[in-house]
Amino acid sequence: xxxxxxxxxxxxxxxxxxxxxxxxxxxxxxxxxxxxxxxxxxxxxxxxxxxxxxxxxxxxxxxxxxxxxxxxxxxxxxxxxxxxxxxxxxxxxxxxxxxxxxxxxxxxxxxxxxxxxxxxxxxxxxxxxxxxxxxxxxxxxxxxxxxxxxxxxxxxxxxxxxxxxxxxxxxxxxxxxxxxxxxxxxxxxxxxxxxxxxxxxxxxxxxxxxxxxxxxxxxxxxxxxxxxxxxxxxxxxxxxxxxxxxxxxxxxxxxxxxxxxxxxxxxxxxxxxxxxxxxxxxxxxxxxxxxxxxxxxxxxxxxxxxxxxxxxxxxxxxxxxxxxxxxxxxxxxxxxxxxxxxxxxxxxxxxxxxxxxxxxxxxxxxxxxxxxxxxxxxxxxxxxxxxxxxxxxxxxxxxxxxxxxxxxxxxxxxxxxxxxxxxxxxxxxxxxxxxxxxxxxxxxxxxxxxxxxxxxxxxxxxxxxxxxxxxxxxxxxxxxxxxxxxxxxxxxxxxxxxxxxxxxxxxxxxxxxxxxxxxxxxxxxxxxxxxxxxxxxxxxxxxxxxxxxxxxxxxxxxxxxxxxxxxxxx
Numbered sequence: 001x002x003x004x005x006x007x008x009x010x011x012x013x014x015x016x017x018x019x020x021x022x023x024x025x026x027x028x029x030x031x032x033x034x035x036x037x038x039x040x041x042x043x044x045x046x047x048x049x050x051x052x053x054x055x056x057x058x059x060x061x062x063x064x065x066x067x068x069x070x071x072x073x074x075x076x077x078x079x080x081x082x083x084x085x086x087x088x089x090x091x092x093x094x095x096x097x098x099x100x101x102x103x104x105x106x107x108x109x110x111x112x113x114x115x116x117x118x119x120x121x122x123x124x125x126x127x128x129x130x131x132x133x134x135x136x137x138x139x140x141x142x143x144x145x146x147x148x149x150x151x152x153x154x155x156x157x158x159x160x161x162x163x164x165x166x167x168x169x170x171x172x173x174x175x176x177x178x179x180x181x182x183x184x185x186x187x188x189x190x191x192x193x194x195x196x197x198x199x200x201x202x203x204x205x206x207x208x209x210x211x212x213x214x215x216x217x218x219x220x221x222x223x224x225x226x227x228x229x230x231x232x233x234x235x236x237x238x239x240x241x242x243x244x245x246x247x248x249x250x251x252x253x254x255x256x257x258x259x260x261x262x263x264x265x266x267x268x269x270x271x272x273x274x275x276x277x278x279x280x281x282x283x284x285x286x287x288x289x290x291x292x293x294x295x296x297x298x299x300x301x302x303x304x305x306x307x308x309x310x311x312x313x314x315x316x317x318x319x320x321x322x323x324x325x326x327x328x329x330x331x332x333x334x335x336x337x338x339x340x341x342x343x344x345x346x347x348x349x350x351x352x353x354x355x356x357x358x359x360x361x362x363x364x365x366x367x368x369x370x371x372x373x374x375x376x377x378x379x380x381x382x383x384x385x386x387x388x389x390x391x392x393x394x395x396x397x398x399x400x401x402x403x404x405x406x407x408x409x410x411x412x413x414x415x416x417x418x419x420x421x422x423x424x425x426x427x428x429x430x431x432x433x434x435x436x437x438x439x440x441x442x443x444x445x446x447x448x449x450x451x452x453x454x455x456x457x458x459x460x461x462x463x464x465x466x467x468x469x470x471x472x473x474x475x476x477x478x479x480x481x482x483x484x485x486x487x488x489x490x491x492x493x494x495x496x497x498x499x500x501x502x503x504x505x506x507x508x509x510x511x512x513x514x515x516x517x518x519x520x521x522x523x524x525x526x527x528x529x530x531x532x533x534x535x536x537x538x539x540x541x542x543x544x545x546x547x548x549x550x551x552x553x554x555x556x557x558x559x560x561x562x563x564x565x566x567x568x569x570x
Contacts, residue, residue: 004045008067011035011042015074025085029099032078039075043068047120052184054429056462057121065121072117073126076110080132083107087139101143104163108136112170119178119186122432122458131221137167138218161197169197171241174223175214177287179455182433182543185280199245205235212290214241226291247288254281269486272514279541298412298419304441305420308405308448309428311512311545314437315494316403318448319477326479326492326525333530404428407441417451417469423462432456433542435496435510436468437475450475450498450510452542471540471547472498476506478524483532483556485520492525498547508539510547521553532556 015035023031046068050061057065086100111133118125140163161169172193178186202216210227217225219237257270257278270278308317315324408422418438424430432455437448451468458464476497482490493515497506509524516522516535524531533550540547 004042004049005064005067007038008042008046008064008071011039012067012071012074015039015071015078019074019077019081025082025089028085029082032082035075035078039071043071043117047117051120051187055122055183055431055456056424056458056464062462065117065123068117069114069123072110072114076107076114079103079107079110083136083139091143097143100139101163104136104140104143105160105166108133108140108163108166108170109161111136112166112173115170116173116186116190119173119181122179122456124457124459125223128221130223133167133170134216134218134220136163140164140167161194164202165197168200168202168241169193171202171216171224172197172200172243172246172288175226175241175243175288176284177455179457180283180287180432182280182283183431188277188280189284196246196249199243199249201242202239203242205238205240208235208238210238210240214243215239216241228291243288247285250281250285250288254278254285269517275514275517275541276543279543282541298414301410301413301418303410304407305410305418306405306439306441306446307408307420307422308403308437309424309430309434309453311435311496311510312494313403313405314435314448314450314475315477315496317405317437317446318475318496321403324479324494326481326527329479329527330525330530333528402427405437411465415470417454417467419465419467421463421465424464430456430464430466431544434544438468448475449473450496452540452545471510474499475510476526478509478526480509480511480516481523481525482516483521483523483559486517487515487520487522490515495524497524508547508549509533509535510545513541513543513545516546516548518548521556522550523559530555532559 018031018035046064049064050057053061056062082103083100086096086103089096089099091097091100111129114126114129144164169190173186173190176189181189205213205215213227215225215227216239217237218239224241257274308314404425404427406422406425406428408420411419411421430453432453434453436451436453438451439446439448449470450472451470453466454469455467456464457466478495478497479492480495481492482488493512495512496510498508498510499506509522511522518535518538520535522533522535524533532553532555534553535548535550537549538546539549
């Protein structure tokens, strides 16, 4: 599609006129069939422009998202009109039931698409949409009771679902906590649910008790929920969501990532895409498992709070905004160690000759040599290759990185974290799963605690609400370099050493996402000391960072006479 924005505008105008024109049912159905493909193509082309864009969306991307939402709503209006006409005709024969069933399928799918597009950009759910979905489900139940049960789901992802299964697909999507999903994951999950939705089941509870159950209340405008307390109500409008089979499917996929190879051999290291998928499945399993009440009560507390977003920005402000030069630090450390070991007239390896150390340091200081940098971003996977090449060329001459923090308004706090509201200034990208450093806006000297953005909502005026889970009251800025295993041979990355709650020792390591994996041997540069550790357990993972537990190891043989490579300048 050459110009999806123009095409979207024209389709929206035509669809609005169509929805407000009276016509016979058959003529409406035939006309709507001609709309579906071009509307879907225009929406997909517009979505491709902003699906991975940082939040809040820039003005042009925001207009694209608004157009997609408007197209989705008008398409849903058109499908609902067919449902109403089919319902008015009644279930007089098999052909009437088939038309009714097809209209219900398209209606539920269209409303589900409206929700999907709002979840995609973390926009609040449209008011009234769940009441409409619940009403269509009641129609689908009535149709099944009249002799038109759901058909089995084929393995082909393009095969249509029945109206009940389409509804269950939307219900499971909502129960996955879509505002807690990483950017882009809601589409991945929605696609997977095409094959999983039929494995769920909705039923009327015998006693109306909701404790410990996922449920739907059909006579409200509420999304699916979970019963945290003993609560009884009339069972007529209640449906319990039984999804144990879906959870087993998720667990099976998680297990597949850790199964040994043939003959009990060590499994092949996971690719970047596989590690990101594994992280999503772990979060999905937690969301769909039995939930527990909040462990910490929320206390209203309106006050300003300073935020630094992203692992690099957190590192920058935690080290008092000093320069990041771990290669130079390592040159100095190894030079100092060499000076202790070297005696007069002794032969030393070329790598530790003092003149080489001094020359390497001067090259770094003068800018003739520049530290190696990886332009690595898991969110960057969908970008066009030529755009990446152009961006890298721009990056090469961009000079030192500049970091900024911003002031948001704290809304409430608990022992586990806080919720905040504000508008992110240009240059600060806010995503679910992003690492944040936060502190009181008036503290001097400034102190920073560490947290992670757990959920996000973006409102039409671009102001954002975010839930921040506290990770640590303090953290130590360090640099890490992969030595062996996944990520071995990489250059230095900004990282953070984090103690466990109530302890002083730094025993977990926060690093950029998907660079290292379990078993990787990492060099930790403290500025005046070099440590070697093996990553032993994954404590937390998002698309932005991974937090590992580790244990110390001896310096590998390859490191004993190692000097960091100093690349030649242009």
